[in-house]
Amino acid sequence: xxxxxxxxxxxxxxxxxxxxxxxxxxxxQATTMFWYRQFPKxxxxxxxxxxxxxxxxxxxxVEKDKFLINHASLTLSTLTVTSAHxxxxxxxxxxxxxxxxxxxxxxxxxxxxxx
Amino acid sequence: xxxxxxxxxxxxxxxxxxxxxxxxxxxxxxxxFFWYRQYSGKSPELIMSIYSNGDKEDGRFTAQLxxxxxxxxxxxxxxxxxxxxxxxxxxxxxxRRALTFGSGTRLQVQP
Numbered sequence: 566x567x568x569x570x571x572x573x574x575x576x577x578x579x580x581x582x583x584x585x586x587x588x589x590x591x592x593x594q595a596t597t598m599f600w601y602r603q604f605p606k607x608x609x610x611x612x613x614x615x616x617x618x619x620x621x622x623x624x625x626x627v628e629k630d631k632f633l634i635n636h637a638s639l640t641l642s643t644l645t646v647t648s649a650h651x652x653x654x655x656x657x658x659x660x661x662x663x664x665x666x667x668x669x670x671x672x673x674x675x676x677x678x679x680x
Numbered sequence: 681x682x683x684x685x686x687x688x689x690x691x692x693x694x695x696x697x698x699x700x701x702x703x704x705x706x707x708x709x710x711x712x713f714f715w716y717r718q719y720s721g722k723s724p725e726l727i728m729s730i731y732s733n734g735d736k737e738d739g740r741f742t743a744q745l746x747x748x749x750x751x752x753x754x755x756x757x758x759x760x761x762x763x764x765x766x767x768x769x770x771x772x773x774x775x776r777r778a779l780t781f782g783s784g785t786r787l788q789v790q791p
Binding site: 662669672 | 711722770781782783
């Protein structure tokens with residue numbers, strides 16, 4: 566099956582610093598990658614959609630200057646949380662899709678804690 | 681606003697029983713349908729995809745799609761305690777790459 570990795574799996578950072586999360590598709594080329602956020606006991610919330618080589622499309626209410634997304638290749642996308650604050654503490658999950666049918670494969674997620 | 685609706689549960693079934701999870705969607709031209717399983721504290725895992733009306737079976741799982749009724753369901757036969765998780769229904773709409781997810785149904789399989 567399709568495998569998606571994320572790094573790091575968890576990170577603790579101080580308020581005001583930036584954190585970069587990497588998402589890689591290991592055995593397929595991902596034309597589209599997605600970034601989600603999930604708070605405890607809540608639903609997945611789509612933050613943005615990114616296509617290789619083009620700017621990400623952000624969902625309404627997501628600050629593009631705070632959550633920087635780069636999709637430089639067909640196997641790598643990164644999410645940078647800039648000037649992190651405690652309210653940014655959450656579970657960030659990426660997914661990747663290489664098919665028109667829209668099948669998405671999720672990475673294992675990154676748990677971010679901002680102190 | 682295109683929507684995917686699921687009963688939040690919890691749906692409690694005894695071990696060995698059939699668990700039936702349901703999902704309705706609002707966009708008549710939706711073309712692809714998926715079921716994901718999410719264990720607590722983990723990311724979602726794709727377990728079934730279905731694209732045309734009817735049933736699709738994979739092991740203990742059967743997905744059922746009825747586009748006329750805008751309804752998709754997941755049956756889990758011989759439920760096991762390890763099936764206890766939240767099951768997410770997801771729909772792909774035309775003209776949009778992202779999936780629309782339901783809020784999930786929590787399934788509890790009682791030993």
